[in-house]
Amino acid sequence: MFGKYKPLLGEKTQLKSSYDVVIIGGGLHSLATAYFLAKEHGITDVAIIEKNYIGFGGAGRNTAIVRANQRTQYNVPLYKEALDLWPVLTKDLDYNLMFNNCGNLNLMHSEAAMKAARMTIATAQFHGVESHLLDAKEAKELVPALNISEDITFPIHGAMFHPPGGIVRHDAVVWGLAKGASKYGVEIHQQTEATAVNTKNGKIVSVETSRGTINTSKVLISAGGYSASLIYGMLGIKLPISVLTIQAMVTQPLKPLLNHVVSSGAYHCYANQTLKGEIATGAHMDQWPNYTTQTTAHYIKHQAEALSEFLPCLRGLRFMRIWSGLADMTPDMAPILDGNDQIEGFFMNCGWGYFGFKSCTVAGKYMAEFMAKGEAPDMIKPFNLRRYEQHKLMGETAELVTYTPNN
Amino acid sequence: MSLTITCPICGKRDGYEFRFGGEDKGPRPDEDGLTPQSWCEYVHLNECVAGRQKEWWVHKDGCGSWFTIHRDSVMNVEVATPEAHK
Ligand SMILES: Cc1cc2nc3c(=O)[nH]c(=O)nc-3n(C[C@H](O)[C@H](O)[C@H](O)COP(=O)(O)OP(=O)(O)OC[C@H]3O[C@@H](n4cnc5c(N)ncnc54)[C@H](O)[C@@H]3O)c2cc1C
Numbered sequence: 001m002f003g004k005y006k007p008l009l010g011e012k013t014q015l016k017s018s019y020d021v022v023i024i025g026g027g028l029h030s031l032a033t034a035y036f037l038a039k040e041h042g043i044t045d046v047a048i049i050e051k052n053y054i055g056f057g058g059a060g061r062n063t064a065i066v067r068a069n070q071r072t073q074y075n076v077p078l079y080k081e082a083l084d085l086w087p088v089l090t091k092d093l094d095y096n097l098m099f100n101n102c103g104n105l106n107l108m109h110s111e112a113a114m115k116a117a118r119m120t121i122a123t124a125q126f127h128g129v130e131s132h133l134l135d136a137k138e139a140k141e142l143v144p145a146l147n148i149s150e151d152i153t154f155p156i157h158g159a160m161f162h163p164p165g166g167i168v169r170h171d172a173v174v175w176g177l178a179k180g181a182s183k184y185g186v187e188i189h190q191q192t193e194a195t196a197v198n199t200k201n202g203k204i205v206s207v208e209t210s211r212g213t214i215n216t217s218k219v220l221i222s223a224g225g226y227s228a229s230l231i232y233g234m235l236g237i238k239l240p241i242s243v244l245t246i247q248a249m250v251t252q253p254l255k256p257l258l259n260h261v262v263s264s265g266a267y268h269c270y271a272n273q274t275l276k277g278e279i280a281t282g283a284h285m286d287q288w289p290n291y292t293t294q295t296t297a298h299y300i301k302h303q304a305e306a307l308s309e310f311l312p313c314l315r316g317l318r319f320m321r322i323w324s325g326l327a328d329m330t331p332d333m334a335p336i337l338d339g340n341d342q343i344e345g346f347f348m349n350c351g352w353g354y355f356g357f358k359s360c361t362v363a364g365k366y367m368a369e370f371m372a373k374g375e376a377p378d379m380i381k382p383f384n385l386r387r388y389e390q391h392k393l394m395g396e397t398a399e400l401v402t403y404t405p406n407n
Numbered sequence: 408m409s410l411t412i413t414c415p416i417c418g419k420r421d422g423y424e425f426r427f428g429g430e431d432k433g434p435r436p437d438e439d440g441l442t443p444q445s446w447c448e449y450v451h452l453n454e455c456v457a458g459r460q461k462e463w464w465v466h467k468d469g470c471g472s473w474f475t476i477h478r479d480s481v482m483n484v485e486v487a488t489p490e491a492h493k
């Protein structure tokens with residue numbers, strides 16, 4: 001795909017002077033939006049403007065966990081539809097997305113956490129999402145490697161088990177959607193930086209890029225962790241976002257021993273075994289905003305300590321790689337999907353923090369509908385920016401790890 | 408991420424002793440004439456600048472002082488001035 005003599009993706013490398021739609025950022029949400037704009041709404045005159053290469057951002061750095069056991073009534077149906085879409089897209093894109101439907105086990109370390117899990121499970125079940133409460137012994141039957149003894153820092157009281165979730169191959173989703181979108185004529189311009197968005201009388205008129213100006217009446221900024229800085233810098237719109245780095249790492253490969261995604265809020269740690277046998281694990285965020293994507297010794301130590309307590313058979317393993325990416329966190333742990341409000345023709349999709357992989361296809365689907373029809377579809381209406389000034393925050397605080405500079 | 412922060416009382420210390428306290432947004436808005444928008448702006452909205460910004464920190468595992476510094480969010484280092492030297 002990145003061969004020397006071929007265009008990076010698609011046939012056209014020439015940037016035209018105008019498009020019906022310009023999408024800034026070449027991550028999962030942009031690619032999905034472009035794919036659905038073309039496939040469902042016949043809008044194919046679309047340019048994706050990507051500063052580096054597709055998959056450079058969170059799209060190529062995430063740990064690929066998918067699930068639909070969120071806490072609130074607005075979030076669960078959205079994530080459920082996203083889960084249901086993986087097998088459909090595998091067929092439609094004719095691309096193996098490698099959905100490993102292994103289920104997620106969310107450990108609880110106190111009676112208060114068990115109570116919160118009961119409520120989360122009730123919400124899931126109300127929305128038709130499979131989710132059960134397990135006691136510590138049942139969790140151990142499911143994952144024999146778990147340490148359920150009393151003498152660890154955070155003894156395990158029980159767990160929330162969510163069988164429909166698992167892992168999807170994140171790179172495959174990037175490539176599959178890019179291939180799918182370009183098949184309909186969407187142009188993906190890599191190595192092209194968007195530098196400004198111009199408006200006239202409250203309407204979008206053009207986008208400046210490092211390769212020239214593009215006239216357009218519709219712009220979507222969906223540039224992962226870079227979105228908030230771009231949206232304020234280009235249009236002066238401030239967002240309730242803090243951009244932190246989140247780190248992840250993998251161990252040397254092992255024989256199969258973990259067949260579920262295991263996560264723990266108290267230990268700030270999640271782990272799953274990849275199809276290659278490595279234990280992929282993550283969750284740490286330094287709590288101050290920065291765009292470095294640096295990794296830290298501080299965190300390697302934290303991760304080793306956490307894993308050796310609740311999965312003690314991993315003691316002594318070697319970490320092979322560590323990396324980090326950006327997470328654009330909102331105060332209510334829910335994204336911002338909005339458009340045609342502050343500026344006519346301007347759309348945004350951001351604030352996905354560390355949960356924007358599992359949701360990318362469905363967010364793209366509804367943003368495409370929003371951009372095609374001009375009206376926000378009901379499913380994503382509650383995710384508008386004005387909810388913050390109306391004090392309608394979503395309370396998605398029972399996320400895996402609530403990790404923002406605000407708490 | 409080897410961040411160091413300079414506390415006005417304790418001097419230059421390991422960044423993990425501190426807690427980030429948000430972008431500097433000036434004084435809390437007056438109750439008079441406060442609107443949902445201006446309150447939201449003060450409480451929630453950020454500039455998220457990729458570059459230098461003025462921000463609050465508290466020396467939580469130290470003397471407990473609150474203070475502001477300038478930091479470059481792209482380099483992740485404390486800097487002396489709001490503007491880069493030309
Ligand atoms: C370590 C880590 C683990 C994660 N684990 C999970 C997980 O298990 N499950 C989950 O659901 N989510 C996870 N996430 C979150 C998820 O990866 C992100 O929410 C999601 O990828 C962000 O959306 P995106 O893919 O659309 O954007 P990104 O892939 O971040 O794309 C943004 C793109 O915009 C480009 N760009 C920036 N500025 C400009 C400009 N001026 N002009 C043009 N282009 C520009 C960048 O080059 C980049 O390619 C994780 C994230 C990280 C970092």
Ligand SMILES: [Zn+2]
Pocket residue numbers: 414415416417418466469470471472
């Ligand atoms: Zn001090």
